[in-house]
Amino acid sequence: MVIVGAGECGARAAFALREQGYAGPVTLIGAERHLPYERPPLSKDGMAAGTDSIRTIADAARFEAAGIALRLATEVVSIDRATRKVGLGDGTEVPYEKLLLATGARPRILPLAEGSRNCLYLRTHDDAGAIAQRLRPGARIVIVGGGFIGLELAAAARGRDCTVSVHEALPRLLARAVPQDIAVVIANAHRANGVDIHCGVSIAAITDTDHGVLVGMADGAAIAADLCIIGIGAVPNAELADQVGLAVENGIRVDEQLRASDPAIFAAGDCCSFPLPLYDGRRVRLEAWRNAQEQGALAARNMLGADALHDTVPWFWSDQYQLTLQIAGLPDEGARTVRRDLDDGAFLLFHLAADGRLVAASGIGPGNSVARDIRLAEMLIARRASPQAEKLALAEIKLKSLLAA
Amino acid sequence: MAEWIEACAAGDIDEEDVMRFDHAGRTFAVYRSPDDEYFATDGLCTHERVHLADGLVMDDIIECPKHNGRFNYKTGAAKGAPVCVNLKTYPVKVTAGKVLIEIE
Numbered sequence: 022m023v024i025v026g027a028g029e030c031g032a033r034a035a036f037a038l039r040e041q042g043y044a045g046p047v048t049l050i051g052a053e054r055h056l057p058y059e060r061p062p063l064s065k066d067g068m069a070a071g072t073d074s075i076r077t078i079a080d081a082a083r084f085e086a087a088g089i090a091l092r093l094a095t096e097v098v099s100i101d102r103a104t105r106k107v108g109l110g111d112g113t114e115v116p117y118e119k120l121l122l123a124t125g126a127r128p129r130i131l132p133l134a135e136g137s138r139n140c141l142y143l144r145t146h147d148d149a150g151a152i153a154q155r156l157r158p159g160a161r162i163v164i165v166g167g168g169f170i171g172l173e174l175a176a177a178a179r180g181r182d183c184t185v186s187v188h189e190a191l192p193r194l195l196a197r198a199v200p201q202d203i204a205v206v207i208a209n210a211h212r213a214n215g216v217d218i219h220c221g222v223s224i225a226a227i228t229d230t231d232h233g234v235l236v237g238m239a240d241g242a243a244i245a246a247d248l249c250i251i252g253i254g255a256v257p258n259a260e261l262a263d264q265v266g267l268a269v270e271n272g273i274r275v276d277e278q279l280r281a282s283d284p285a286i287f288a289a290g291d292c293c294s295f296p297l298p299l300y301d302g303r304r305v306r307l308e309a310w311r312n313a314q315e316q317g318a319l320a321a322r323n324m325l326g327a328d329a330l331h332d333t334v335p336w337f338w339s340d341q342y343q344l345t346l347q348i349a350g351l352p353d354e355g356a357r358t359v360r361r362d363l364d365d366g367a368f369l370l371f372h373l374a375a376d377g378r379l380v381a382a383s384g385i386g387p388g389n390s391v392a393r394d395i396r397l398a399e400m401l402i403a404r405r406a407s408p409q410a411e412k413l414a415l416a417e418i419k420l421k422s423l424l425a426a
Numbered sequence: 427m428a429e430w431i432e433a434c435a436a437g438d439i440d441e442e443d444v445m446r447f448d449h450a451g452r453t454f455a456v457y458r459s460p461d462d463e464y465f466a467t468d469g470l471c472t473h474e475r476v477h478l479a480d481g482l483v484m485d486d487i488i489e490c491p492k493h494n495g496r497f498n499y500k501t502g503a504a505k506g507a508p509v510c511v512n513l514k515t516y517p518v519k520v521t522a523g524k525v526l527i528e529i530e
Contacts, residue, residue, distance in 0.1 A: 033507055036507070059508075078508075079510075310493075311493070311494065314507060314508070318507075338492070388477075388480065389476065389477065389480035389481075389491035389492065390480070392480050392481065392482075392491030392492065393480060393481060393482045393491060396481075396482045396489065396491070396494075397482065421442075
């Protein structure tokens with residue numbers, strides 16, 4: 022069993038193979054030099070703390086004890102599907118019986134920023150270290166992109182007393198994945214914390230200066246900054262799959278068992294697009310930590326012949342300042358929204374399809390105030406439940422009681 | 427030296443639910459199971475030190491509100507990724523309608 026990509030997904034898959042009782046050789050190949058580590062803290066508390074600590078998924082001893090051969094700092098340059106071998110950057114080959122591609126995604130590049138020394142992207146631990154080093158008190162930080170990476174970094178930078186502005190091309194923040202009411206709460210939190218937010222603006226030029234960077238806006242304004250951080254989305258690492266003739270469609274195309282267009286090859290995590298049974302097989306690609314974990318574990322089972330379906334509810338979270346946002350399901354599947362207000366300004370939005378089925382729930386509030394309800398909502402969504410809108414709106418009615426109904 | 431500390435009234439926690447209890451600079455989670463027994467564990471998840479009392483109790487499992495790490499709150503056993511370190515548990519007794527936990 023060979024796994025390409027040693028992030029959350031690949032590492033979980035490797036351990037899952039052992040948990041399933043597989044006793045043959047397992048090789049986990051990663052491009053980075055670090056042991057597999059958790060990425061979420063890179064833009065959140067890890068960045069706020071600015072420490073060089075790395076939260077590994079498991080230490081070297083655990084990989085060794087599990088008999089997982091780790092090949093770090095190693096590029097996979099080819100896949101020979103006929104003879105079932107992957108070719109590595111050093112010229113050696115590793116044979117496989119089943120192959121899992123968990124190659125992840127990489128930041129989308131802003132062509133205007135090409136060659137700039139003062140424009141950085143965030144994906145890896147080393148990227149985070151380079152950014153953290155430059156978030157000094159008083160530093161002027163321009164963030165291009167009002168998505169999760171940009172906003173979490175904005176919050177972290179404010180926590181380190183930087184001057185921060187965020188520039189988003191779309192008319193509002195988090196337009197892709199987050200309902201407007203929640204995006205408004207997040208925007209207000211950033212403004213209250215001194216972040217200068219501009220939506221509906223585009224970048225026309227980026228020029229390095231002696232000590233920083235000059236970001237020219239389409240309306241003619243120019244902003245001088247010490248550092249520009251670009252967070253305009255991610256693209257799946259699907260080139261290798263494409264080169265060897267696997268179907269690629271917004272990432273490596275897999276079926277509901279995470280199998281690519283070659284039955285010996287699976288793909289999981291950020292790099293793949295897959296059909297969601299919950300939404301009539303709608304094909305999606307998710308860049309989310311829990312999805313990476315779940316798909317890694319499921320792919321491992323299916324590499325061993327389990328033929329299990331990937332039928333879960335998408336879920337993710339974001340931390341910014343004291344607020345945590347959680348979303349279960351895909352809110353854009355909803356035709357109407359029911360709001361439930363909780364204590365301390367926290368609230369939930371239930372997204373109902375035209376036929377009344379609960380298809381998503383989103384919530385925001387201080388700390389973990391919405392976590393339990395979003396989890397319960399997730400269970401309702403998984404059951405394809407159609408709870409009464411009037412009950413969803415009333416905070417006195419426990420969601421757990423709806424689950425029992 | 428271990429001593430029994432009053433955490434809450436028995437009726438303060440619903441069945442199949444959990445409550446946070448802070449004492450002497452430490453934080454605990456006190457549970458009432460679906461079959462009306464009481465249990466106590468350390469209050470913070472062993473993965474990222476999140477308060478478990480914000481999580482969801484289902485049967486004998488507490489699920490961390492942050493990353494869905496799961497523990498059996500009766501035994502403290504971690505139930506798989508992302509949690510791999512067990513949770514410390516504490517003896518509990520209910521006396522005169524009060525839930526007491528034994529803290530060393």
